[in-house]
Amino acid sequence: MSNKEPLKLSEHEEFLIKIKKENFRVHTARISILILFFCLWEIAAELSWIDPFITSRPAAIFDTLVLLNANGELWRHLFITVGETVVGFMLGTIIGTLIAVLLWWSPFLSRVLDPYIVVLNSLPKVALGPIIIVWVGAGLMAVITMSLLISGIITIINVYGGFHEVDQEKIILVKSFGATKKQILQKVILPASFPTIINALKINVGLSWVGVIMGEFLVSKAGLGYLIVYGSQVFKLNLVMTSILVLAVAAVGMYLAVAYFEKKIIRHL
């Protein structure tokens, strides 16, 4: 049969083509939704179905973007917000992991502090915002502290939990070689928990954005969060929408960067 029909595809090739087609359909649908959304928005504004004064419109957003880019404001605010977020989630991960190590090291301390961690975790950290501003001043530090608080607590809980999931028998193994507590930490606990820590980093990226934007809302000096609040207060909805759009792009970009970093590192494990 295959002699008569030399062009007939093998089952595997057909399978691959099917997957390709399916992927193409998904991508097309995704992009169409986006385009459709913006078109509909623009048309609705043009035909006065909606009031662009309170909803803004894509054309106006584009103009605002061009303007902000020209006068450099866009980059200044974006740079500040991204910087705060990166510092926030790095500090959150590092400090959270260090505290988790401390709690692992001293089971007594861990038992004593357990209820406090539960309370801190349950408490909406935004409520602490005003106190933070009073203590560290209404500036960059307050924003970073806010994001650090939000991501740090979760890191402590996740990483400490990860430490406890390390196979007890692996610990027995190194103990039978006479390992000290420090060696158990170095040779078993930390390397075994590495994937957990990387995962915490990934969660912290998202949480850090929450902290930073909340912080900028409260501090109101600079950054995308500030642009959003300022824009809404002076009813420049174009500015608000533009800032949100830039924020979405920046957040996705950072998530992808961390996911790429994770893949790179895990591959070497």
Next chain:
Amino acid sequence: MMKRKILTISNLTKSYHTKNSETLAVKDFSLNIHEGEFIVIVGPSGCGKSTILSILSGLLEPSSGEIIYHSQTYPLSIGYMQQNDHLFPWRTILKNVMLGLEIQGRATQENMDKVIKQLKMYGLGKFLNSYPNQLSGGMRQRAALIRTLAINPDILLLDEPFSALDYQTRLAVSEDIVSILKKEKKTVIMITHDLNEAISMASKVVVISKRPGKIIDTHDIRLSSEGDSMLQKREAPEFMDYYNKIWKELDVHVE
């Protein structure tokens, strides 16, 4: 031929405590261990066999009783091997095998060369820089044994070292490991619940009762088999006698 005594365990007793109860796991366990002996401890599950090994390896403190080392080099170096190989997935085979030496601060070039030689001798030469997930179960167990041997222990404690392997691999691996241990002239205390394995590997079998674990009997195993392999040993005429005797002593029944 009288061999040098290297370890005396006398009246070892151990209880475990929980909030509501106290469990006596081992009671008055006494045993002399001589150089080069291959002692296998058999007993019903939960009889405290593993507790005995944990105490010998220094991981647990006994409630009472004594362990006396008759050794010039104190403390006696002890190698402990568990059911699962517990090779660390983030370390290469060579680094895994070096773990014990590293922890004891003896990871010298000289020791590393020795370890590499051993890995090569036992067929893992090609896998020095491989990761554990690239090895078969049998090879992993061999790597775990070399990791234990690397610290040059005076006594090896094996806690059901083959029970995580499937039956066929198990036969091959236990044969393999016995021959390595013989070549290295090691004193061994092993736990198993497999009587075939016990009789064909041991120079002495110690039978322990249900909890609290007490010694019921000890058997010096002498098999008049043709060769030294474990399968040949199973063919020896005395094999079934030992088997039946120990089986009766264990008094296993389903409850």
